[in-house]
Amino acid sequence: MPPVDFEKGITASAQRLNGRGMRFLIIHARWNYPVIAALVKGAKETMINKYNVRPEDIVVKDVPGSYELPSAAQILIRQAQTSGINDLLTVASPKEGKGQSTAGGDGPFDAVICIGVLIKGSTMHFEYIADTTSHGIMKVSLETGVPIVFGVLTCLNDEQAKERAGIAGVNGSEGHNHGEDWGAAAVEMASLRL
Numbered sequence: 001m002p003p004v005d006f007e008k009g010i011t012a013s014a015q016r017l018n019g020r021g022m023r024f025l026i027i028h029a030r031w032n033y034p035v036i037a038a039l040v041k042g043a044k045e046t047m048i049n050k051y052n053v054r055p056e057d058i059v060v061k062d063v064p065g066s067y068e069l070p071s072a073a074q075i076l077i078r079q080a081q082t083s084g085i086n087d088l089l090t091v092a093s094p095k096e097g098k099g100q101s102t103a104g105g106d107g108p109f110d111a112v113i114c115i116g117v118l119i120k121g122s123t124m125h126f127e128y129i130a131d132t133t134s135h136g137i138m139k140v141s142l143e144t145g146v147p148i149v150f151g152v153l154t155c156l157n158d159e160q161a162k163e164r165a166g167i168a169g170v171n172g173s174e175g176h177n178h179g180e181d182w183g184a185a186a187v188e189m190a191s192l193r194l
């Protein structure tokens with residue numbers, strides 16, 4: 001059989017995804033912020049421009065580092081689920097569409113993206129954070145029933161991080177911004193809950 005050549009990366013969903021009326025939370029760490037900022041921008045622009053998500057339906061919160069992402073996700077998801085109930089009890093107008101949260105304001109999140117950038121240093125700190133954060137994010141997602149996209153880069157050096165945020169190269173325009181993939185994944189996973 002001849003060798004199969006392919007380019008690493010995700011293939012877009014065959015579904016026609018429409019994120020209008022869905023509510024999202026992006027939680028990002030502040031470590032390695034220039035890379036974080038590019039990733040968050042990529043995710044938001046993809047959700048808004050490609051999947052019709054309303055800007056006001058994307059809540060952005062920040063935490064010190066990647067290690068704090070799972071606990072922040074658990075706190076904020078549960079708060080929104082509670083306020084969402086309160087919101088439903090007080091809001092006169094019906095929710096927009098089946099299984100979709102109310103626009104703007106409060107309400108449960110249909111999906112969450114946790115964004116962090118881990119860059120290996122000279123100790124084992126990297127390994128411990130990467131392991132606990134990845135397992136923690138999955139645990140919170142399964143416990144709450146809310147899809148959480150794993151947007152934590154685990155890089156061995158600064159260049160790897162910049163390449164995966166699309167800001168590598170001489171003029172900072174090289175590489176693929178993985179934030180775009182995470183934004184698309186958030187809309188797709190939120191669509192499963194409709």
Ligand SMILES: Nc1c(NC[C@H](O)[C@H](O)[C@H](O)CO)[nH]c(=O)[nH]c1=O
Nearest residue numbers: 029031064065066067116117118119
């Ligand atoms: N070295 C990196 C960290 N370290 C900080 C931890 O995430 C955490 O905030 C601290 O241990 C206090 O609990 N965080 C990153 O996101 N990226 C790093 O490269």
Ligand SMILES: CC(=O)[C@@H](O)COP(=O)(O)O
Nearest residue numbers: 119120121122123125126
């Ligand atoms: C991911 C980290 O915690 C790492 O950047 C910290 O660097 P070091 O291992 O040299 O303390």
